[in-house]
Amino acid sequence: MKKAVSLLLAAAMTVGLSACGSAASSSEASSAAETSETSASQASADGTVYKIGICQLVQHDALDAATQGFKDALTEKLGAEGVKFDEQNASGDTANCSTIINGFVSADVDLILANATAPLQTATQATSDIPILGTSVTDYATALDISDWTGTVGGNVSGTSDLAPLDQQAAMIQELFPEAKNVGLLYCSAEANSVYQCDVIEGYLTDMGYTVERYAFTDTNDVTSVAQTAADASDVIYIPTDNTAASNTEAIANVVLPAKVPVVAGEEGICKGCGVATLSISYYDLGYQTGTMAYQILAEGADVSTMAIEYAPNVTKKYNAANCEALGLTLPDGYEAISE
The missing domain is CATH 3.40.50.2300 (Response regulator)
Known part of the structure; x- marks a missing residue:
């Protein structure tokens, strides 16, 4: 009886080892996939x-x-x-x-x-x-x-x-519109970062010889009227990275394009809606x-x-082809068209 039990146990162990061997083979077959999994699974x-x-x-x-x-x-x-x-x-x-x-x-x-x-x-x-x-x-x-x-x-x-470099944005305005005299800064006064951008770029533009005026709206309700005032008095308008402006680009475009006043924008979304050029991240x-x-x-x-705080590693000069055509502008080499 003891011999019979021993034989049965040995057989069971053999089957178990065989099964483990099969599992090991399966594991080996999938090990490459497992080791290549991203830190997500970990x-x-x-x-x-x-x-x-x-x-x-x-x-x-x-x-x-x-x-x-x-x-x-x-x-x-x-x-x-x-x-x-x-x-x-x-x-x-x-x-x-x-x-x-x-x-x-x-x-x-x-x-x-x-x-x-x-x-x-x-x-x-x-x-x-x-x-x-x-x-x-x-x-x-x-x-x-x-x-x-x-x-x-x-x-x-x-x-x-x-933040895209504001000195480079000012240089873009000078590159594109060297004959302009009056630059209007159009922004939302309720956005602290818009005020900051205007403070900085105004210094650069003034040093370049431009006359700079600010045109601030408080919310979406007065965007159109303030944009009209800016367009009437400006050769070029600069709009910083501004969330209120970004949400009202159609209203701004309806003012500046008929007035034939180009807009240089602080970011691509605003430029796509109402601008001609931007230094984009x-x-x-x-x-x-x-x-x-x-x-x-x-x-x-x-x-x-x-x-x-980390910053975008790259900036790209971009232009709005449709708005440039509408205003009769031809931009120099080095600008990338904004995709539709």
């Missing part, structure tokens, strides 16, 4: 699902692209099952930003993306614990009233800036860069307080 292997609150100020091409780039970066790095987005749009209303952000805080999200200045300002007032990343924010020192700017916000805040790439920062915080334990 990050979500323990079942962690990160909750991300996204507050976008308003819907327009630039901010939409930044949000999409951010989501794509985190989805690629954490996997579709490793991250959950609560994406909300404030429709240009700062009061809505407060409602949205406070909802994120109540829900105890793992990280907040503040897409544009108003959401960033609101988020910093709402929480000092949840990591906050800004994007599509031009100047963090201005937005957050930091007097001794060192490149790092500190606390629970960091992010990316959409990729907002999608900027959002993706911000998503990479979020991954470092969430999955790699990076300290947001020590993370410096």
